[in-house]
Amino acid sequence: xxxxxxxxxxxxxxxxxxxxxxxxxxxxxxxxxxxxxxxxxxxxxxxxxxxxxxxxxxxxxxxxxxxxxxxxxxxxxxxxxxxxxxxxxxxxxxxxxxxxxxxxxxxxxxxxxxxxxxxxxxxxxxxxxxxxxxxxxxxxxxxxxxxxxxxxxxxxxxxxxxxxxxxxxxxxxxxxxxxxxxxxxxxxxxxxxxxxxxxxxxxxxxxxxxxxxxxxxxxxxxxxxxxxxxxxxxxxxxxxxxxxxxxxxxxxxxxxxxxxxxxxxxxxxxxxxxxxxxxxxxxxxxxxxxxxxxxxxxxxxxxxxxxxxxxxxxxxxxxxxxxxxxxxxxxxxxxxxxxxxxx
Numbered sequence: 001x002x003x004x005x006x007x008x009x010x011x012x013x014x015x016x017x018x019x020x021x022x023x024x025x026x027x028x029x030x031x032x033x034x035x036x037x038x039x040x041x042x043x044x045x046x047x048x049x050x051x052x053x054x055x056x057x058x059x060x061x062x063x064x065x066x067x068x069x070x071x072x073x074x075x076x077x078x079x080x081x082x083x084x085x086x087x088x089x090x091x092x093x094x095x096x097x098x099x100x101x102x103x104x105x106x107x108x109x110x111x112x113x114x115x116x117x118x119x120x121x122x123x124x125x126x127x128x129x130x131x132x133x134x135x136x137x138x139x140x141x142x143x144x145x146x147x148x149x150x151x152x153x154x155x156x157x158x159x160x161x162x163x164x165x166x167x168x169x170x171x172x173x174x175x176x177x178x179x180x181x182x183x184x185x186x187x188x189x190x191x192x193x194x195x196x197x198x199x200x201x202x203x204x205x206x207x208x209x210x211x212x213x214x215x216x217x218x219x220x221x222x223x224x225x226x227x228x229x230x231x232x233x234x235x236x237x238x239x240x241x242x243x244x245x246x247x248x249x250x251x252x253x254x255x256x257x258x259x260x261x262x263x264x265x266x267x268x269x270x271x272x273x274x275x276x277x278x279x280x281x282x283x284x285x286x287x288x289x290x291x292x293x294x295x296x297x298x299x300x301x302x303x304x305x306x307x308x309x310x311x312x313x314x315x316x317x318x319x320x321x322x323x324x325x326x327x328x329x330x331x332x333x334x335x336x337x338x339x340x341x342x343x
Contacts, residue, residue, distance in 0.1 A: 013043070013093075014043050014044050014045035014069070014091075014092070014093040015041070015043045015044065015093060015094070015095060015114050015118075016041075016043075016044050016045075016093050016094075016095040016096065016097050016110055016113075016114050016172065017044070017045050017046070017047065017088065017091035017092070017093040017095070017096050017097070017175075018036055018044055018045070018046040018047075018097045018098075018099050018110075019046075019047060019049070019084055019087045019088055019091075019096060019097070019098055019099065020032055020033070020036075020046060020047065020048040020049070020087075020099050020100070020101050021048075021049050021051070021080050021083045021084055021087070021100060021101055022048050022049065022050055022053065022057045022060075022061070022101035023050065023051055023052070023053045023057075023077070023080065023083065023101070024053050024054065024055060025053075025055075025057075025100075025101040025102040026053065026055035026056050026057045026059070026060040027055070027060070028101060028102040028218070029048065029057065029060050029061060029101040029102070030060055030061075030063075030064070031102075031104055032099055032100070032101050032102065032103060032104055032105075033046070033048070033061070033064045033070065035099075035104035035105045035106070035107075035216075036070075036099065036105060037064075037067060038105075038107050039105065039107055039108075039109065039110045039111070040107050040108055040110075040111045041110040041111040041114060044069060044093070044097075044110055045069050045071075045091055045092070045093055046069055046070045046071065047071050047072075047073055047087040047088075047090050047091055048061050048064075048070065048071070048072050048073070048087075048101070049072075049073045049074075049075065049083045049084075049086060049087040050072070050073070050074045050075070051074075051075050051076065051077050051078060051079070051080075051082065051083040051086075052074075052075065052076050052077030052078075053077075057074075057101075058072060058074060071090070073086065073087060073090060078186065079186060079189060080184075080192065081183075081184035081185060081186045081187075081188060081192045082184075082186045084098070084183075084184050085183045085184050085186065088175070088178065088183065093175065094174065094175050094176070095113075095114060095117055095118075095172055095173070095174060095175065096172065096173055096174070096175055096178060097109075097110065097113060097170070097171070097172040098169055098170055098171055098172075098193075099170055100169060100170070102218045102220065103169070103170060103215060103216060103217055103218055104215065104216040104218075105170065105214065105215055105216075106213060106214045106215060106216065108212075108214060109128070109170070109214040109215060110172075112128070112210055112212065112214060113126045113128070113172040113210070113214070114172070116208060116210065117172060117173075117174065120208070121205075122204075122205045122206060123205060123206060123207070123208045124173060124174070124177055124200045124201055124203060124204075124205040124206065124207060125167065125171050125172065125173040125197060125200055125201075125207050125208070126171065126172045126173070126207075126208050126210065127167045127168045127170075127171045127172075127207065127208070127209055127210070128168055128170070128209065128210040128211075128212055128213070128214040128215060129141055129142055129143050129168070129209075129210070129211055129212060129213050129214070129215075130142045130168050130170060130213060130214065130215035130216060130217045131213050131215070131216045131217065132217050132219055133216055133217070133218060133219065134218040134219040134220055135219045135220055135221045136219055141213065142166075142168055142217060143166065143168075143209075147159075147164070147165045147166065147209040148164055148165040148207075148209070149164055149165075152209075152211070153208060153209045153210070153211060154206050154207070154208060154209075155167075155201075155206060155207035155208070155209065156201070156206060156207075157198065157201040157202060157252050158251065158252045158255045159207070160194075160197050160198060160201055160207060161198060161239070161242065161252055161255045161256060161259055162255045162258070162259060163259075165207055165209065167193070167194075167197050167207065168215060168217065169193055169217070170214075170215035170217070171193075171197075173200060177200050177203055178196075178200075180203065181196070181199040181200060181202075181203070182199075183196075184196055188234060188237060189230065189234070190227075190230045190231050190233065190234030190235075191231065191234025191235050191237065191238050192234070194234070194235065194238050195234075195237070195238045195241065198238055198241075198242050199242075199245075202242070202245060202246065228266075228270050229267065229270045229271070229274075232263055232266050232267045232270065233267065235259075235263050236260070236263045236264065236267065239256050239259050239260050239263060240260070242256055243256045243257075243260070265291045265293070265294055266291075266294055268287060268290065268291045269288065269291045269294040269295070271287065272284045272285075272287035272288040272290075272291065273288070273318060275287065276288070276314050276315050276318050277315065277318065277319060279315070281311055281312065281314055281315055282311065284314070285307055285311055285314055288304075289304065292304065303317065
């Protein structure tokens, strides 16, 4: 049973509920909550959820519970999807905003997103640009290109599926839509956010991108996005689910088929790398050549030519590449992280 600290403040009607999962980020969640308290819009409620974290989340959140808008829930560890679902169920506002416990909102985030959704009932979700910071050699923007296939700010279901419209995790959507699609899929350990965005847009309407830096996304070493196989498997599950739910003649089916092919090829590439790392060099190189289109550039062209002559070099060279990537603080763009793109 969930343990709850603070009860809802009945004196105000919050316009938006901010959901803060805080597993393993007790040392950072204070920054997230401070950024929430600094919002230019005051009519919000917040639930911080600790789903069995190994660190002292409750202790870190305690100083913020003097603010009646902030509550704390502790549950068993059932994954981030279950944590978000439980936290959302404990709130009542008509809009829901996601703020991970290691990220931050800029002061105008809620003012901008709430006004957008309240003013346009066709918008299913509102997202924005954000600053990537943390384990990076320098700060950078999540998005540097227009989003979607039309005016640069609107996104269709097909745009979200083919990733021409990428969605920042600090996104706001409607409770009624969330309830209608059944919330986060608790069987998913990766790509659970993409799965929700897709199911929301299957209801019709559009996604909307605000081309302002309204959030700050902390990149941490050894995050979930560092496991490309699991990330790609999560994406594959999203596409297969959409393929099954949508009518056979739905316009998005063509995009889904293309993304399934691309994702399977990317998975084959990662599996080939794992075979080589495990000592199955000959089979791994054969598999790697079959999906060579996954990587481009002179380094890879030279490497493939060299491995044809001296296949024994493949394992140490790829092992060095993996170690270098593990040591590096360089991370790809958020879009690349979400799609499992190769560097």
